[in-house]
Amino acid sequence: MRDQDPVHFCETETHPNLWHVTKHADIFDVERRTKDFLNEPRLTILTRDQEDRVRSETPDGSLNRIRFLVTYDAPEHQKLRLLTQAWFMPKNLGNLQSRIEASVETGIKALAGAGGVTDFAKEVALQYPLRVIMAVLGVPEDDYGTMLLSLLRPCRSGLQRASVSL
Numbered sequence: 001m002r003d004q005d006p007v008h009f010c011e012t013e014t015h016p017n018l019w020h021v022t023k024h025a026d027i028f029d030v031e032r033r034t035k036d037f038l039n040e041p042r043l044t045i046l047t048r049d050q051e052d053r054v055r056s057e058t059p060d061g062s063l064n065r066i067r068f069l070v071t072y073d074a075p076e077h078q079k080l081r082l083l084t085q086a087w088f089m090p091k092n093l094g095n096l097q098s099r100i101e102a103s104v105e106t107g108i109k110a111l112a113g114a115g116g117v118t119d120f121a122k123e124v125a126l127q128y129p130l131r132v133i134m135a136v137l138g139v140p141e142d143d144y145g146t147m148l149l150s151l152l153r154p155c156r157s158g159l160q161r162a163s164v165s166l
Contacts, residue, residue, distance in 0.1 A: 014047045034074055040064075043071045066151070087136045096135050103131040 001008055002022040010018045019037075021027050030037045041063050046054065055061045064071070069080055086092065093100070107124045114123070131144065139147050 038073050039071050099135045
């Protein structure tokens with residue numbers, strides 16, 4: 001697919017409207033063309049059956065149980081970004097450098113202790129940005145798990161919430 005059709009649209013019996021963008025330059029092109037490539041209405045890849053279930057579980061019938069800044073399209077994205085932009089400026093992040101570096105060390109130790117096999121997305125890529133954001137927000141490290149549970153409460157069952165840790 002990457003050689004023959006690097007930007008491929010696919011719709012199957014089980015999955016609606018799925019774009020496969022396989023080359024680095026094309027991915028950047030998609031990111032720049034925000035009017036042509038929107039986040040809405042599908043923020044995640046779900047089967048048609050999963051979409052029906054999610055719609056039945058959300059108050060507004062949408063596919064979005066929880067929203068993050070990166071999932072908003074213009075103009076809402078810009079408005080929300082302006083609210084938090086100053087927090088992520090170099091000077092402010094510099095004030096948190098020791099906490100950010102400690103978070104990196106935690107991730108490295110987790111990788112080292114995994115015996116050579118780990119789920120990088122779960123153990124590092126997901127947790128590191130969340131730890132930095134919580135540090136920026138001033139959340140004490142002991143409260144990270146509680147904060148994450150609060151954020152995910154609208155979209156998780158009790159069993160799923162019980163298994164969340166950071």
